[in-house]
Amino acid sequence: MYNILICDDEQDIINALKIYLSNPEYSFYEASYGQAAVETVEQNDIHLILMDIMMPGMDGISAMVKIREISNVPVILLTAKSEDADKILGLNSGADDYITKPFNPNEVVARVRSQLRRYTQLGSGTPVSTVITIGGLELNDTEKSVSLDGEPLTLRPKEYDILKLLMGNPGKVFSTKEIYRLVWKDSPAGSSENTVAVHIRHLREKIEINPNEPRYLKVIWGQGYKIEKDKENGRKQ
Numbered sequence: 001m002y003n004i005l006i007c008d009d010e011q012d013i014i015n016a017l018k019i020y021l022s023n024p025e026y027s028f029y030e031a032s033y034g035q036a037a038v039e040t041v042e043q044n045d046i047h048l049i050l051m052d053i054m055m056p057g058m059d060g061i062s063a064m065v066k067i068r069e070i071s072n073v074p075v076i077l078l079t080a081k082s083e084d085a086d087k088i089l090g091l092n093s094g095a096d097d098y099i100t101k102p103f104n105p106n107e108v109v110a111r112v113r114s115q116l117r118r119y120t121q122l123g124s125g126t127p128v129s130t131v132i133t134i135g136g137l138e139l140n141d142t143e144k145s146v147s148l149d150g151e152p153l154t155l156r157p158k159e160y161d162i163l164k165l166l167m168g169n170p171g172k173v174f175s176t177k178e179i180y181r182l183v184w185k186d187s188p189a190g191s192s193e194n195t196v197a198v199h200i201r202h203l204r205e206k207i208e209i210n211p212n213e214p215r216y217l218k219v220i221w222g223q224g225y226k227i228e229k230d231k232e233n234g235r236k237q
Contacts, residue, residue: 002116003045005029007037007060008052008078013101017050020105021112034058038066041073048115050099052078053090061093068094074115074157078103087191091198096158114185119157132167134227137207137216139167148207158183159203162196166217166227175224200225 002025006014009032018028029044031037035058037051049067053060064075077090077098087098097111132139136149139160146153146163155163161183166174176193180186184195200217208214218228 001025001027002047003027003029004112005031005037005040005044005046005049007031007034007049007055007063009033009055010052013052013078016103017108020103020108034060034063034066037063041067041071046071046073047119048112049073049075050078050112051075051095054080061090064090064094068154068156072154072156072160074119076111076115088194088198091195092202094156096156115157118161118185132164134167134170134216134229137167139164146207153206155203155206156199158199159206162199162203163207163227166225170227171229173220173224173226178224 004021004026006017006028007030008014008017011032014030021028029040029046031040033055037049038058040046041049051060051064058066060077064077067073067075074096075094077095078101079087079090079098080101090098096115099108099111131141138147140146141164144160146155146160162179165179165182166172174182176196177188179196179200180188180192184192186192201211204211204214204217207216216227218226220226
């Protein structure tokens with residue numbers, strides 16, 4: 001059973017989303033404003049959030065920032081705006097995806113399934129690498145945790161997936177299209193390259209002491225991104 005929180009100040013929107021996502025495997029929680037969404041996450045085991053941006057009081061962006069302090073649960077933003085600037089703002093603030101109103105029911109279902117699958121790590125396969133360590137950066141795939149110089153880091157699901165991909169292939173350059181295809185499990189289209197760039201920038205801010213002079217996550221101009229090898233300290237277990 002997956003617990004999905006729908007936060008929107010319009011009850012009709014909540015009702016419509018519940019109809020679109022009608023599934024015996026889904027249980028729904030409702031909130032009509034941001035603070036209520038934060039409290040719901042604090043008090044319940046939520047697996048995914050559909051969050052409207054424009055709400056009175058605490059808006060969706062502010063609520064998401066608060067939620068990110070306590071949870072890495074996937075957040076899909078609901079917005080009536082279609083401009084790239086609004087989408088980038090949402091991604092930079094902690095969102096994992098976005099859906100623009102009016103909704104396409106099939107798109108809603110597909111995006112929710114994709115985020116739940118990625119978050120819960122569905123599948124019976126055993127990870128090839130349990131712990132990957134490069135310099136002071138360590139990723140433990142069993143615990144789904146990342147630390148830098150012994151200090152735990154809080155990453156969003158897609159940030160974790162990108163880091164796992166790059167750390168699992170140290171020195172290999174991945175283009176933005178390859179990263180999108182492997183992490184988002186979808187064909188690159190539209191603003192997908194910009195989406196990857198936003199997540200990479202956010203990830204670099206978390207794992208680098210000085211993001212402008214990165215030690216680990218390097219840009220290879222015109223080609224893509226890679227995690228630098230650490231010949232002395234890097235090891236894979």
